[in-house]
Amino acid sequence: MDPLEILTDLENVVPFFQPIFSADEHRVIGYEVLGRYVSKNAVYSLGPFFQDDQIPDEYKFEVDQLLLKQSLEKALELDEDVYIFLNRTADILMYENGETFLNELLSYEKKGMKLGRIVIEISEQNYKGDLDQFDHLLQYYRTYGIKIAIAKIDSNSNFFDRIGQLEPDILKINLQILKSSINGVAFNDVLYSLSLLARKIGAALLFENIEQDYQLQFAWKNGGRYFQGYFLSEPNADFIHRNFMKEKLKEKFHEFISYEKKKLGLFYEKAEFFQLKVQELVLKNKKTSYEELFQSLMKEMDQIAFRLYVCDEDGFQKSPNFFKGENGWLIQNEYVHKNWSWRPYFLENIIKMRNERKGILSDLYSDIETGETTRTFSYPINDNDFLFMDLSYQYLFEHDELL
Numbered sequence: 001m002d003p004l005e006i007l008t009d010l011e012n013v014v015p016f017f018q019p020i021f022s023a024d025e026h027r028v029i030g031y032e033v034l035g036r037y038v039s040k041n042a043v044y045s046l047g048p049f050f051q052d053d054q055i056p057d058e059y060k061f062e063v064d065q066l067l068l069k070q071s072l073e074k075a076l077e078l079d080e081d082v083y084i085f086l087n088r089t090a091d092i093l094m095y096e097n098g099e100t101f102l103n104e105l106l107s108y109e110k111k112g113m114k115l116g117r118i119v120i121e122i123s124e125q126n127y128k129g130d131l132d133q134f135d136h137l138l139q140y141y142r143t144y145g146i147k148i149a150i151a152k153i154d155s156n157s158n159f160f161d162r163i164g165q166l167e168p169d170i171l172k173i174n175l176q177i178l179k180s181s182i183n184g185v186a187f188n189d190v191l192y193s194l195s196l197l198a199r200k201i202g203a204a205l206l207f208e209n210i211e212q213d214y215q216l217q218f219a220w221k222n223g224g225r226y227f228q229g230y231f232l233s234e235p236n237a238d239f240i241h242r243n244f245m246k247e248k249l250k251e252k253f254h255e256f257i258s259y260e261k262k263k264l265g266l267f268y269e270k271a272e273f274f275q276l277k278v279q280e281l282v283l284k285n286k287k288t289s290y291e292e293l294f295q296s297l298m299k300e301m302d303q304i305a306f307r308l309y310v311c312d313e314d315g316f317q318k319s320p321n322f323f324k325g326e327n328g329w330l331i332q333n334e335y336v337h338k339n340w341s342w343r344p345y346f347l348e349n350i351i352k353m354r355n356e357r358k359g360i361l362s363d364l365y366s367d368i369e370t371g372e373t374t375r376t377f378s379y380p381i382n383d384n385d386f387l388f389m390d391l392s393y394q395y396l397f398e399h400d401e402l403l
């Protein structure tokens with residue numbers, strides 16, 4: 001589409017609205033405004049126009065303002081708790097120090113559009129201006145109740161920095177982009193970290209570009225509070241009924257919940273299996289030395305575990321490692337007296353095991369030495385000694401409730 005054609009034919013520039021649904025109510029909670037150009041009965045996205053570096057900010061700003069007016073005018077007919085998501089690059093927001101944009105918003109506030117309903121989706125793509133000034137502007141907007149969403153992930157390190165600095169209200173995650181920018185194995189872990197970070201800073205996760213069933217499930221499972229994408233609803237010139245997807249979402253969630261509950265049930269059964277098995281071996285070897293306990297563990301857990309050791313309550317290792325290499329079990333004495341209290345959840349788990357007198361099957365993580373995905377079953381032998389048993393990937397693979 002020729003930019004000049006668009007600029008000389010502004011009456012055919014119109015906003016489209018893509019609904020955003022919530023996980024807690026299963027109904028429409030907002031719309032993202034997307035620019036469209038209508039020509040000869042075809043509808044074109046204005047995305048390429050806004051991304052074109054050759055087009056001066058002045059023109060982009062003009063088109064943006066036009067879309068803003070049209071969409072806010074139309075949004076006056078919405079319920080008063082429906083959010084309006086506006087895409088803005090840092091350059092365009094900083095244009096005229098952001099004043100014209102804010103004044104337009106304020107004029108609609110007088111007509112009944114509360115500014116707390118406005119969410120600005122920021123993209124800092126290629127922004128070369130002063131970041132401090134930009135952040136200052138955003139803080140100023142926030143004093144009016146305007147919300148901030150971060151959407152673009154250009155480089156991951158920068159993304160995490162900016163999340164920390166801006167503390168956005170919403171993190172918008174594009175599953176397609178994220179997946180292509182991070183290698184497959186780390187993808188789930190990065191997403192998991194994002195969901196933890198979002199929780200810590202009180203930001204909601206919005207997953208966009210949901211196009212298939214499994215992506216919705218993925219978003220739900222990873223703490224997504226808001227969903228958007230063709231699977232739910234495409235962008236339209238008009239608003240849709242708020243309960244448009246309510247039944248379908250309820251049905252889908254029911255499937256996701258059942259599946260997850262079943263998986264968790266099997267996981268707890270597995271944890272119980274380890275509890276009983278280890279308890280039995282510990283009791284059997286109660287009167288003897290740990291040497292004999294390890295002998296029977298190596299025998300019984302030969303196809304299950306690849307590392308065994310005992311620590312005291314402060315995390316100092318009291319035994320060597322019993323490690324299963326390619327040629328069978330071997331003893332690694334160099335691990336005696338090492339301290340593991342610095343590892344995440346270590347002390348929490350010690351206290352939990354001691355209080356509940358029960359073992360714990362850990363979450364999935366990568367072993368720092370072998371690099372393989374593992375879980376650890378830890379078990380309180382008595383008030384001072386705790387057994388740790390790292391499970392082999394092969395075993396996890398064969399029991400997929402553990403993966």
Ligand code: CA
Binds near residue numbers: 032087121151
């Ligand atoms: Ca967007």
